[in-house]
Amino acid sequence: MSDSGTAERNSSTSAARKRWEPWNDPNERPHVQIANVTKRFGDFVAVDNISLDIYQREFFSLLGPSGCGKTTLLRMLAGFELPSDGQILLEGEDMSGVPPYQRPVNMMFQSYALFPHMNVETNIAFGLKQDGVPKPEIERRVAEVIDMVQLNAFARRKPHQLSGGQRQRVALARSLVKKPKMLLLDEPLGALDKNLRTQTQFELMNIQEETGITFVIVTHDQEEAMTVSSRIAVMDHGKIVQVSTPAELYEYPNSRYVADFIGEVNILEGRVAEREGDHLLVQSSEAGCTIKTGPSADEPAGRQVWIAIRPEKLNIALQAPPETGVNCLSGEVWDIGYLGNLSIYHVKLDSGKMVTATQANMARLIERPITWEDRVYLTWAPDAAVVLLN
């Protein structure tokens, strides 16, 4: 199984060098369609008119702060909640009337929800037994997934005899053994410590590739979502703010909310002064200079916009560049964070605004060339500045 999976990937990448992007292919049929789904609990709208298409073999993330409705959406996919309005279609079939125990969808719970009175093997075999799978086949398939999650030594243990990481693997194995059409993961790594979490993220990706099952994961950890996902839906207050690949989300956020939620960002407020070719000139009193943006849509002069610049795209220098009126911030070094591989500079601009710049420490230096209270100049390439309208 794993061989064919990787072979397929290699051939597709080497042959056409075409990226796997079913969501951009109009001929591709979505695996799951969420159509205008709303969920109300009394007066509270947990999920507000969401429409989403998720494709076969995707590793799709629902990302947002707690209370944004992502878990409710996941529970509707599993069948534990029914939409107040709208439809959920799995392979074109309406799932509304189908109870959770008849859906070809499995879920991995945040608390793992292992059956405390059963050992690892019987926990994993439970789902197959419910379907009346013959005993030898149950044994074979259980052994297969136990092997996949490397729990061979613990097959006879009860959940309380396992560590957190092992329990997480049992929960994963149990939800995978029925080969569901879609696997739902509710904060699957939330209870693990940081090192284990990073390691498990990659294991999850491998397993997803090996099995070819569509994964939908709910998380509030943007790093986790960036690492594992093919696409991410950023949610806020029951609505979807943006659905994109991790790279698009980071480089081309569509709002201040997304820019701020995904990674670090400096946001400078300004007004459009004029259009020059395919880019805009933005006058910003916060920045104390004119900002020349990358290629962007036409906006009327005088419109309020926000310019987002990632800290690692800012270049910090002691010498003033030849032109300080355009794309150049100047200020005083307020704070320095030295992380070894990176240094983080907090610079207080003349307007009082704080801006963060990070620099990779490429040379071995004990003595820092830039230090506290130095006057510094921050510059960037024009296409590093993203124009945000809200």
Next chain:
Amino acid sequence: MRQGLTWFNSASLILGFLFLYLPIALLVIYSFNESRLVTVWAGFSTKWYSEMWNNEGLMNAAWVTFKVAFVASTFATVLGTLAGLIMTRFGPFRGRTLFSGMIYAPLVMPEVITGLSLLLMFVAISLDRGFVTVTIAHITFSMCYVAVVVQSRLITFDRSIEEAAMDLGCTPGRTFLQITLPVIAPAVVAGWLLSFTLSLDDLVIASFTTGPGATTLPMKIYSQVRLGVTPEINAVCTILVGLVATGVLVASLVTRRQEMQREREERAAQAAP
């Protein structure tokens, strides 16, 4: 700060224990008395125990009591478990407060009133008083104890394991039997034991609701004592005390050992990578 046994501490401890157990100790000691007179010690003997076995009335009463307790506690456990389930599962429904109040009411209701009202009902529906009526009465008053025990277990029950079972293809009915019931089993068993002992030593309600041929042990003892305490009764009581004490001791030892083992295993699991 840890304090050793000062004279004050030890004195309070001894006084407390004397207060609790002196009467029982006297009862046990006098059950081995040679003399028929309860208050006069005339040497050690076990003859009252053999005489007790030959006392048919006493033995019949004991048998009736065990039968009533067994049947009543089993029914009470089923009903009480269902009540506890509804109290925790069905959220706020119309009349929930009333319902929960009515479940707990028998806990604080004077036994005389429970007994009298049951008697009136049995008379009204002209049910012959005897084994059946005592059993029904015992189900009625011990059910609420089971409901309380089961409910308190269900409050801390992780509902997601039921959802996980359903997610894996298990229907709600089978989920209850295969997942919920095994997990709350200790609470259900505890509820059964509680109602069994409650039924075993009930005097008031049994006196109201019983009829000829269904005299329970507490009733028998009470009626005999009115004619004078005999060493035979002391022997019966000593056996009862022994049974209960052994049961409690064994149960607490077993759970303690299980808990310690579980803790050890959990620690071992967390230490492993």
